[in-house]
Each structure stands twice: as C-alpha cells, then as structure tokens.
Amino acid sequence: MRAFSQLLDGLVYTRSRNGKLDLIAHYMATAPDPDRGWALAALTGNLDLKAVKASAIAEMARSRTDPVLFEMSRDYVGDLAETVALLWPKPEGQPEELDDGSLTLSALVDRLHATSRAAAPTVLAQMMDHLDASGRFALLKLATGGLRVGISARLAKTGFAQAFNLDVDDVEECWHALTPPYAALFAWAEGRAPRPDPAGTPFFRPFMLAHPLEADSVDLTDYAAEWKWDGIRIQIVGTGAETRLYSRAGDDITGSFPDIAQAFGSHAVLDGELLVRGEFQGGEAASFNALQQRLGRKAVSAKMMEDYPAFVRLYDILIDGEEDLRALPWAQRRARLEATVPTLDPHRFDISALIEAPDFESLAELRAGARDAAIEGVMLKRRDSPYVAGRKAALWYKWKRDPLTADCVMMYAQRGHGKRSSFYSDYTFGCWTEEGELLPVGKAYSGFTDEELKWLDRFVRGNTVNRFGPVREVEKTLVLEVAFDSIHESKRHKSGLAMRFPRIARIRRDKPAHEADRIAGLRRLL
Amino acid sequence: MPHWIEPHPTGIYVRPADAWIDPSVPRQRALVTHGHADHARGGHGHVWATQETLAIMALRYGTASGTAVPYGEDIRMGGVTIRYVPAGHVLGSAQIVLSHAGERVVVTGDYKRRPDPTCKPFEPVPCDIFVTEATFGLPVFRHPGTGSEVDRLLAALHANPDRCVLVGAYALGKAQRLIMELRGRGHHDPIPIHGALERMCALYADFGVELGNLPPATGLSPRDMRGRIVVAPPSALNDRWSRRLPDPITAMASGWMRVRQRARQRNVELPLVISDHADWDELTGTIREVAPSETWITHGREEALLHWCMTHQFRARALALVGREDEDEG
Numbered sequence: 027m028r029a030f031s032q033l034l035d036g037l038v039y040t041r042s043r044n045g046k047l048d049l050i051a052h053y054m055a056t057a058p059d060p061d062r063g064w065a066l067a068a069l070t071g072n073l074d075l076k077a078v079k080a081s082a083i084a085e086m087a088r089s090r091t092d093p094v095l096f097e098m099s100r101d102y103v104g105d106l107a108e109t110v111a112l113l114w115p116k117p118e119g120q121p122e123e124l125d126d127g128s129l130t131l132s133a134l135v136d137r138l139h140a141t142s143r144a145a146a147p148t149v150l151a152q153m154m155d156h157l158d159a160s161g162r163f164a165l166l167k168l169a170t171g172g173l174r175v176g177i178s179a180r181l182a183k184t185g186f187a188q189a190f191n192l193d194v195d196d197v198e199e200c201w202h203a204l205t206p207p208y209a210a211l212f213a214w215a216e217g218r219a220p221r222p223d224p225a226g227t228p229f230f231r232p233f234m235l236a237h238p239l240e241a242d243s244v245d246l247t248d249y250a251a252e253w254k255w256d257g258i259r260i261q262i263v264g265t266g267a268e269t270r271l272y273s274r275a276g277d278d279i280t281g282s283f284p285d286i287a288q289a290f291g292s293h294a295v296l297d298g299e300l301l302v303r304g305e306f307q308g309g310e311a312a313s314f315n316a317l318q319q320r321l322g323r324k325a326v327s328a329k330m331m332e333d334y335p336a337f338v339r340l341y342d343i344l345i346d347g348e349e350d351l352r353a354l355p356w357a358q359r360r361a362r363l364e365a366t367v368p369t370l371d372p373h374r375f376d377i378s379a380l381i382e383a384p385d386f387e388s389l390a391e392l393r394a395g396a397r398d399a400a401i402e403g404v405m406l407k408r409r410d411s412p413y414v415a416g417r418k419a420a421l422w423y424k425w426k427r428d429p430l431t432a433d434c435v436m437m438y439a440q441r442g443h444g445k446r447s448s449f450y451s452d453y454t455f456g457c458w459t460e461e462g463e464l465l466p467v468g469k470a471y472s473g474f475t476d477e478e479l480k481w482l483d484r485f486v487r488g489n490t491v492n493r494f495g496p497v498r499e500v501e502k503t504l505v506l507e508v509a510f511d512s513i514h515e516s517k518r519h520k521s522g523l524a525m526r527f528p529r530i531a532r533i534r535r536d537k538p539a540h541e542a543d544r545i546a547g548l549r550r551l552l
Numbered sequence: 553m554p555h556w557i558e559p560h561p562t563g564i565y566v567r568p569a570d571a572w573i574d575p576s577v578p579r580q581r582a583l584v585t586h587g588h589a590d591h592a593r594g595g596h597g598h599v600w601a602t603q604e605t606l607a608i609m610a611l612r613y614g615t616a617s618g619t620a621v622p623y624g625e626d627i628r629m630g631g632v633t634i635r636y637v638p639a640g641h642v643l644g645s646a647q648i649v650l651s652h653a654g655e656r657v658v659v660t661g662d663y664k665r666r667p668d669p670t671c672k673p674f675e676p677v678p679c680d681i682f683v684t685e686a687t688f689g690l691p692v693f694r695h696p697g698t699g700s701e702v703d704r705l706l707a708a709l710h711a712n713p714d715r716c717v718l719v720g721a722y723a724l725g726k727a728q729r730l731i732m733e734l735r736g737r738g739h740h741d742p743i744p745i746h747g748a749l750e751r752m753c754a755l756y757a758d759f760g761v762e763l764g765n766l767p768p769a770t771g772l773s774p775r776d777m778r779g780r781i782v783v784a785p786p787s788a789l790n791d792r793w794s795r796r797l798p799d800p801i802t803a804m805a806s807g808w809m810r811v812r813q814r815a816r817q818r819n820v821e822l823p824l825v826i827s828d829h830a831d832w833d834e835l836t837g838t839i840r841e842v843a844p845s846e847t848w849i850t851h852g853r854e855e856a857l858l859h860w861c862m863t864h865q866f867r868a869r870a871l872a873l874v875g876r877e878d879e880d881e882g
Contacts, residue, residue, distance in 0.1 A: 038812060039821045091691065092863065098856045099692045103811055112692035112810060158696075159810075447790045447802075447819050496817075 027134065028125040029057050030065050031160035034167075037175040041443055046177060050185025061131040063207025068173055069182035072206055075138045077171035078146045080106055086147040090115055107170060111162035114154050125158040132207065138169060180276040190215035195232045195415060198276055202227035228263040228270040230278075231295060231344055231352075232415035236405060236422035243386040244423070249406040250356065251381040251389055254424055255339055256402040256512070257301040257317050262286070262338065266293035271300075282320060285331045286338060289374040294366065295345035297413075298338040299378070301400060339378045340367060341405075344413055352413040359413065393427065402511065403427045429509040430551055431531055432457065433542045435464055436504045439486040440497050442471060449479055450486035450498065453530070455506055457521070458544045464502055465521040465545060473509065473529030482533070505534035505542050513551050521545050523552075556632075557650070557657050557681065559848060559871040564659060564683065566650060569629035571600070573648055573659050576873070583634070585661025586645035587612070587724055600627070602636055604644025604759055608724065611755055621646075623672065639663040640674035641828050642725030643756055649677050658842065659683040664827065665834040666698060669732040670725070670761050674838075682844035683871075686852035687829040688807050695807055695831040701824045702733045708801055708822050709781055716777045717822065718800035720786035723749050725828050727783050728756045730805050731763050733826075734781065744769035744777055746784035746793065774798040790819055807831065836860055 036049040050069070054062050067073040087096050087110045096113065103109040134153060141149045150169055154162050167173050180194075183201070187194040192215060200222040204211050213219035260279070261272040269290045271280045280287050283300065302317045319334045320326070343363040344352050351359050360380075367377045381404065383389035393404050403426035411421040434455035442451035452471040456464040474482065485504060492499035509531040516524030523545070558565040563575035571581040578595035585591050585601075587608030592601070594613030599606065603620040621627060621636045623646065628634075636646035641662045648659045658679040665674055688695075709717050721727040727749050734743070742765040745753060753763055769782055778798045788794060789802055807827030808814045815823035830838065835857060839847055847868040849857050854870040861868035 039815065039823065041819070041821065045821075092859070094859050095691050095856055098853075098859070099690050102690055102853070103692055104813060108812060109692060112694070113690075115691075159694075441790060441819075443819065448792050448795050 027129050027131055027157060027161045027164065028127065029053060030061065030131045031125070031157070031164040033065065034164050034173070034175055035160050037177060043181070046181065047185045047188055050177075050182060051189035054186050054189040058130075059212060060207035060209065063209065063212060064131050064135045066182060066186055066208055066211075067206035068168060069175075069177065070179040072179075073135070073168065075135070075168065075171060076141075076143060076146075078138075078143070078150065078169040080170060082143075082147045083107065083110055083150070083166060083170065086110070086151055087113070090151070107166035108163055111159050111166055114159075114162055117155055125161045126156050129153055129156045129161075134165060134168070178275055178277050183276075186215070196221070198230045198232070200224040200229070202229040202270075226265060228265050228268050230261060230263065230270075230272040230276045232276070233259060233261065233274055233297065234342075234413050234415065234422065235417045236424040237417055237419065239406060239423040239425040244406055246383060246386060246389065248408060248410075249423075250360070250409055251383060252341070252378050252405050252407070253381065253396070253398075253401050254403040254405045254426070255299040255301060255378065256400050257299040257339075258321070260298055260300040260338060261344075262290055262294075262296045262298065264290050264292050264294055266291065282326060283336050284326060286336055286374055289371040292366070292369065293347050294343060296338075296340050296363075296366075297342040297344060298340040298375075300336060300338055302334045302336055335373075337374050337376065339376055341378050342413060355410040355412065356407050357409045393425065396427065401427070426511070429511055429531075430513065431507055431509045432467075432548055432551075433505050433534060433537060434467060434508050435502050435539045435542045436485075436500055436506055437464060437466055437502060438497050438499050439482075446479075449483045451479055451483070453482070453506065455508060457542060457548055458540075459521075460544070460546065466519050467521045467523050467545070467548060468508065468510070468519075468525040468528040470506075470508060470528045470530050473531055474533070478530075478533060503539050505537040505539055506530050507532040507534050513548060515552065521548075523548055556652055556655075559873070561872055563873070564871075566629075566632060568652055569632045569634070569650075571629060574661065583648055584609070585639065585648060585659065586641055588642070588662065591661055600634075602644040602646050605646070607755055607759075608644060608752075611751055637675050637677055638672035640665065640668055640671060643671050643728070643759060643761065645671060647674075647677065649679070655680045657681040657683065658844075660685060662687065662829055663838075664830050665838065666695070668729050668828070669736060670729045670756060676838060676841045678842050679844050681846045681848060682839065682842050683848040683850060684835065684839065684857075685829065686835060686849045686854045686857040688827065688831050689835055689849070689853035689857035691832045691856070693807060693810055693831045694833060695810070695825050695827050698733055698826055699737070701805075701826050702730075702737055705781065705803060705822065705824055706734070706737065706739060708803070709779065712801060713779045715799045715801055716780045716782050716797055717803050718782045718784060718789065718794060718797055719824070720789040720802070720804040720806075720818075720820075721783055722806075722828075723752050723785045726805055726826070727785075728753060728761060728763060729828065730783065730826065731766070732761065735762070735764055739781070740764060741780060742767050744772055744780055744782045746770075746782075746788050748785050748788070749783060769796070786818070836864075839866060840864075 033049055033053045037046055040046050091113055099113050100109045137149055153165055183197050184194045187197050203222045203224040210222045214221045259274040263270045269287045270278055271283055271287055273279050320336060343359055343366055346362055351362060381392060383392055406423040406425060408421050434457055436453050437456045438454040439450040440452040441447055442449055454466050454469045456466045458464055486498055486500055489501040490498045491501055508528050510525035510528040512526045514524050518524055556567050562577050564573040571583050572579040573583045574585055574591040575582050576593060580597035582596040583600045584605055587605045592609050599618035600621050601618060606618045606620055623636055623638055626633050626635050633651040635649040637649055639645040639647045639661055641664055650657045656679040658677050662685050663674050721730050731743055745766045747770055753766055757763055786804060794800060801821050802819060803822035803824055804820045805824040805826040807829055809823030810825045847861050847866055849870045850873050858868050858870050
C-alpha cells in the first residue's frame with residue numbers, strides 16, 4: 027500500500043505534467059500485480075467500489091477519538107478524509123506512522139468489494155490500523171469513491187504507456203476490451219502476450235487536429251471551408267449495442283451527456299462539436315457559456331438536460347459499420363457523412379455546413395461578418411486529406427475570428443505556478459464605470475514574451491499598494507491591451523462581464539489609465 | 553491577593569522579581585527563554601538568558617545588555633529562585649523554572665521532546681504550574697520520525713541528479729538542525745545556503761555545532777548547484793532569489809507540512825514534516841509526566857489542549873498572549 031499512497035502524495039504535490047507522468051510510469055513499472063492494475067483503475071476512474079458514505083467515516087472516527095477534538099480538527103483541516111487519516115489513533119503499543127506492509131492495495135480492494143455497506147466502517151477501521159497517515163488517506167479516498175489527485179484518465183494512461191514504451195493511442199484502442207485489474211494489458215505491455223483485441227468495444231480514436239492559419243490565403247479549389255463552432259470537440263463511438271462519448275483529451279464523458287449517448291444507436295465513429303441549443307437564437311447553437319453549465323458534471327439532472335439541451339454538429343466520419351474510412355480523402359468521407367446524418371435523430375445531430383465562397387477574399391468577408399455567438403472562426407480542410415492523428419502540416423487549418431480587444435487597467439497580480447512561481451504572472455484587470463470606478467472584467471496569464479513578463483513582474487513589485495495573502499493590489503496606472511475571443515454576461519465579476527480566453531496583447535505604457543475602456547463600451551461587444 | 557505570577561497579553565510578569573518572561577514590548581528586566589523573534593525582542597533594559605540566546609539576540613538586535621545564565625544553576629531574584637533548564641527547541645532554548653513561597657512554576661517557552669543534534673534535550677521538571685505552548689495542539693499533528701523525513705529528502709535528491717532540492721527552513725534552529733540531520737545520515741556534500749542564513753550558521757559553529765561546508769548560494773552558478781540540497785528561509789522559496797537555481801524541487805521543513813492544503817498553498821512539492829515544536833502526543837505526554845496541579849496554555853491551538861486537559865482531570869486555562877507564533881517557525 028505504501029507505494030500507492032506515496033504515488034498519490036507525489037501526484038498531489040507535483041505540479042509539472044512530466045513530473046506526474048514520471049511518477050505514474052515508475053509506479054507502473056515497479057509495483058507488483060495485481061496492485062498496479064487496481065491503481066491504474068483508480069487513477070482512470072474505473073475502480074467501482076461500493077462507496078462508503080462520508081457520514082460513516084465520521085462515525086468511525088468519533089468511535090475512536092474524542093468527538094470534540096475530532097470536530098476541532100476537522101474545522102482546522104477542512105477535508106474529512108485527511109482529518110481522519112491524520113488523527114487516527116493506533117491501538118496501544120504500536121509504533122506511530124508505520125505502514126506495516128501487511129495490507130496490499132489488491133487485498134484492500136478485495137475486502138471492500140466483499141463488504142456490505144453496514145460492515146464497511148468496521149472493516150475500514152481494521153485496515154486503518156496497519157497504515158501510516160498517507161496510506162489511511164489513500165484508503166479513505168478509495169473507500170469514499172473520489173481520489174481527486176488532479177489527473178485525467180488520459181494522463182494516467184499516458185504514464186502507463188511511458189512505463190512500457192508504448193504508444194498511448196495503442197493503449198487507448200484496446201482499453202475498452204479490458205477490465206480491472208487489467209492482467210491482459212500488463213501481460214501485453216511486458217511482451218508476455220499479444221495485444222488484447224478491442225474488436226466490438228467502443229474505444230477512442232485519436233483526433234485529427236488543425237494548425238493555425240499563418241499564410242495569407244489558401245486556394246479554395248484545394249481546401250474546403252466550414253465554420254469552426256465554439257463548443258467542445260467530441261467523438262461519438264457506437265458499436266450498435268453501446269455508445270460512448272470522448273473529449274478531445276480522450277476522457278470518457280458519456281456520463282455528462284446521457285441525452286446524446288442515448289440518442290445514438292448507430293454502428294459508427296463520428297467527429298463533431300458538442301453544443302447546447304440556445305433559446306435566444308431560435309434553436310440555434312448557444313455560446314460556450316451555456317455549454318459550460320453542462321461540463322464537468324458526473325450526474326446530470328433531468329432539469330439540466332431540459333434547460334441546456336445538448337446536440338452535436340458533425341464534422342467527419344471515421345468508421346462506418348466495420349469499415350475504417352480514415353485513409354480516404356476528406357471529400358469522400360464528407361459524402362459518407364452526408365449520407366449518414368439523415369439516419370440520425372435530427373434533434374440531437376446535424377451536419378456542420380460547408381461555406382460556399384467563390385474565392386478566398388469572399389471567404390474572408392463572410393468570416394468577418396459572422397456574428398453568431400457559437401462561431402469561433404473558419405476551418406480549412408484539404409479536400410484530399412486523410413484522417414490522421416494529431417496535427418499534420420498543410421492538411422487542416424483553423425482560422426479564428428480576429429480577437430476582440432479592450433484597453434484595461436491592471437488591478438491585482440498573483441504569482442504563477444511551476445517555472446513561473448517566482449514571477450507575478452497572473453493579472454486581474456478592469457475597466458471604468460460611468461462613475462469612474464474600476465471594476466474587474468477578467469484575468470489573464472499569457473500573451474506576453476519572457477522579456478515583457480520580467481518587466482510586468484518588476485512593475486508589480488514596484489507598485490504594490492496592498493497585499494491580500496498571495497495577491498498584490500497594484501497602483502491603477504498600467505494599461506494592458508487585452509485580446510479575447512468573446513465576452514459574456516457573468517455573475518462572477520462585479521462588472522457582470524466575463525471574457526473568453528483573454529490574453530495580454532500589448533503593454534500600453536504610453537496610455538494614461540483614465541483613457542482605458544469603459545464597462546459600457548465592453549457591453550456593446552456582448 | 554493576586555498570584556505572584558501574572559499572565560498579561562504582553563508576557564508573564566514575575567511580581568516579586570519585578571521581571572517579565574518573554575515580554576513582547578520593551579521592559580526593564582526580561583527573562584528570555586530562547587532567541588526566536590516572538591519570544592526575544594530588542595530594546596529591553598536588562599536580559600537574563602542562556603549564553604547562546606544572548607549571542608543570538610546580539611546578532612539580531614545588535615546590543616543586548618545581559619546576564620548569561622548557565623543551564624541548571626540557581627539564581628536569586630527578589631525572593632524567587634530561578635533556574636534555566638534545557639527545552640530542546642533550538643540552540644540555547646530554556647524552560648524557566650521559578651520557585652517561590654513553596655510553589656514551583658515552569659514556563660516552557662517553546663519545546664519539543666525528540667532528539668535534536670543542535671541543542672540539549674528537554675528535561676521534564678515536576679511542578680505546580682506548567683506554562684506550555686500549544687503550537688501543534690490538535691491531534692492531527694503527529695510528527696513522523698525525523699529520520700524517515702530526511703530519507704525522503706535524500707531520495708528526492710538522488711532521483712533527480714540534474715536538479716537541486718531547495719529546502720525552506722527557518723533561519724534560526726530549523727536550518728541548522730536539518731543540516732545536522734543530513735550530516736548524521738552521511739550526507740557530507742556542500743550544502744549551499746541563502747545569505748540570510750550565513751551569520752546564524754556561523755554562530756552555531758562558534759558554539760561547536762559542526763555544520764560542515766556551507767558555501768553561499770549567491771556565489772555559485774546553476775551548474776554548481778545541480779544535485780545539491782540548498783537551504784533558504786521559507787520566504788525565499790518562491791521569490792526572485794530562487795530563479796538562480798537549476799530547476800529546483802521545492803521542499804519545506806515544518807510541522808505545518810502535515811496538512812496537505814498548507815503545503816499546496818505554499819507551492820511546496822516535497823513537504824517535510826520536521827518540527828521544533830512538540831506534537832500532540834508530546835504535549836499531552838509532557839503534561840502527564842510533569843503532572844502539574846494547573847496548566848496554563850500560552851499560544852497555538854489552545855482550545856483543543858484545554859479540552860484534553862479538562863477531560864483528563866488536569867486543571868487548565870488559556871492565556872491570551874499577543875504576537876506569538878510566526879508561522880514559518882513550525
């Protein structure tokens with residue numbers, strides 16, 4: 027158990043992605059079977075234990091410790107599992123803080139599997155006595171069903187792949203043919219067995235991605251144009267019997283969008299944009315803000331699904347029945363897609379229309395005139411491009427709408443993370459009200475060069491007027507030209523506005539702060 | 553009739569001796585337990601403290617007119633017999649034992665019970681009134697063995713030969729103890745240190761604490777610091793100073809590191825639970841051992857320790873002393 031609890035601790039404290047991958051890879055390469063398989067299941071969110079309720083954990087703690095001290099401790103620490111893990115008293119005569127090695131991760135999983143909910147606190151208490159504080163924390167997190175170590179399933183699989191020099195997409199392909207603790211997967215990874223056969227399971231295929239368009243124009247006889255929709259990229263994988271939805275990172279998000287999954291019964295793999303239908307746009311796609319209401323939810327209420335109905339605007343078809351279409355040119359796949367869409371539920375699926383433009387100049391005009399909130403720009407796809415994983419030069423381009431900009435005044439600054447932890451690199455900025463008050467409208471931590479960052483850091487340190495914990499308030503003198511993709515109503519800021527993807531476009535040392543933009547001006551961009 | 557010992561927000565007043573223990577404002581006559589800033593302030597008229605504490609105060613405040621009190625020797629002051637007894641907290645730290653009118657009072661200042669290679673160990677003194685700290689006065693604070701924490705530090709260092717491990721440690725006490733713990737486990741490499749630690753480390757060396765080779769980090773290139781443990785005060789961890797280091801792993805040695813959120817708030821990647829204060833078991837165990845008829849709790853999480861005393865048949869009260877507890881000290 028110690029190896030696993032140390033891995034979790036490491037994942038909590040390590041900030042860099044590569045650092046996390048190294049930790050996972052090291053564990054997967056060195057831990058014994060079947061422990062590492064259960065660990066992989068826990069990290070990818072596939073460990074399905076009968077969850078012990080938080081109230082039962084608290085009850086268990088009160089039976090072992092003074093309830094008043096327990097409540098004081100919980101107040102101080104915040105997290106229930108951590109409080110109990112830290113204050114758990116050992117039986118008399120045992121040394122403190124020792125994971126005695128008698129409890130393996132797999133034994134723990136077996137016992138929790140075999141325990142009734144009523145008996146779980148007793149069984150947990152017995153296991154707690156053999157662990158140190160980290161081990162107890164890991165046990166309680168597993169038992170309550172939420173590890174929350176800040177990694178995605180995809181990252182865990184990438185770490186696993188790194189351990190055995192595999193391609194993570196090869197792992198992904200066979201993932202759904204496997205069940206924890208993944209004996210067949212480890213056997214293949216170590217060269218002891220052939221790759222598990224994914225046939226018949228709804229597994230993820232890596233997305234094809236686009237480069238930003240940097241050339242001044244492309245020839246529309248070679249490239250087809252379609253709108254780039256401002257939702258989330260999604261892959262629908264149906265076997266006929268089962269349908270799963272994957273995010274761009276390869277995470278299974280079926281649980282968040284059961285309305286989409288249930289409406290899809292075909293045997294195919296499709297690529298599209300997940301959007302929410304907005305009532306204000308006559309049933310058209312609503313802005314990204316509306317979609318955010320549906321993201322990141324494990325359980326979705328019927329009301330959520332009714333208020334924010336999701337649908338998918340389809341871009342491409344990868345697999346049709348048993349036939350893999352990925353090697354075909356885009357134009358042929360497009361024809362297959364056009365033939366497929368009419369067979370789908372029209373409330374949940376439509377096709378992303380092509381933009382008809384005689385030449386590139388006309389396309390540029392259409393792009394400039396597009397005012398639909400759900401349009402992020404234009405996609406350009408080579409008519410003969412196969413569907414290949416990742417970004418391949420000259421096949422697909424994204425040509426985003428020119429960003430909006432506003433001149434804002436820096437108000438607060440905070441330190442960044444990782445390499446930037448010694449720099450004040452996160453800036454909150456605001457615009458003026460009619461009464462001459464500055465209200466925050468957004469926060470940005472990108473867009474500047476390393477040289478500009480050094481300058482901004484010096485500005486913050488030299489112009490601090492107040493400190494609130496890690497936050498510094500600065501003199502309201504520096505104007506930042508902020509670029510952003512769109513702006514929306516928001517309750518989060520006092521100004522009632524929130525920018526999407528704001529970044530620092532320029533530092534306007536030349537501009538006096540009182541000449542920065544007003545809130546009223548920003549509202550006109552809504 | 554007030555008791556001859558009076559707790560005030562600014563310190564503990566010993567009436568017959570007309571002297572204050574660890575006063576937080578300048579006083580004519582001050583009895584100082586140890587050199588940390590929340591106990592030893594500048595500006596007093598005359599200070600009684602151990603020789604080491606006086607030296608630390610001289611270093612920090614320039615001048616200190618003082619009388620050095622050797623451990624274990626009785627001095628008399630206005631009808632009170634005063635003895636300084638090791639507290640095991642930092643170099644020179646003392647409990648002040650006061651006897652008067654047939655009653656014995658022990659003021660611990662700050663203390664810990666586990667071994668520390670840089671100072672003499674805590675000596676329990678049975679007493680009538682025990683005045684204790686409660687910095688880590690919650691049962692969630694159980695410091696693990698120092699050895700296992702130092703081993704985790706060395707393991708991180710060896711696993712990352714191209715990086716360095718930057719350890720935040722309080723400049724008085726923690727930094728030197730950490731260095732000695734590393735030496736004790738066979739780590740004899742140079743340990744580059746932040747400029748703010750230099751004079752205190754030199755002072756420790758003058759008192760016979762053999763810290764080994766501690767080059768100033770400021771004079772070294774990133775290449776020289778690869779594969780090294782670098783020690784700095786906690787305030788330097790995320791400051792501009794650390795930019796000179798080769799891709800540092802940020803560590804911190806403190807009892808607060810036991811709580812994850814505390815470590816994450818400070819961007820610490822390698823939390824080391826090494827404390828110069830008594831943990832929960834040491835606090836409660838010490839009260840049991842000295843078996844006072846009354847316990848006064850000075851600073852920290854006094855409510856929980858108060859509750860423990862009351863449920864274990866120890867009379868206790870919490871004092872509200874001002875200005876105690878610098879978080880970095882833990």
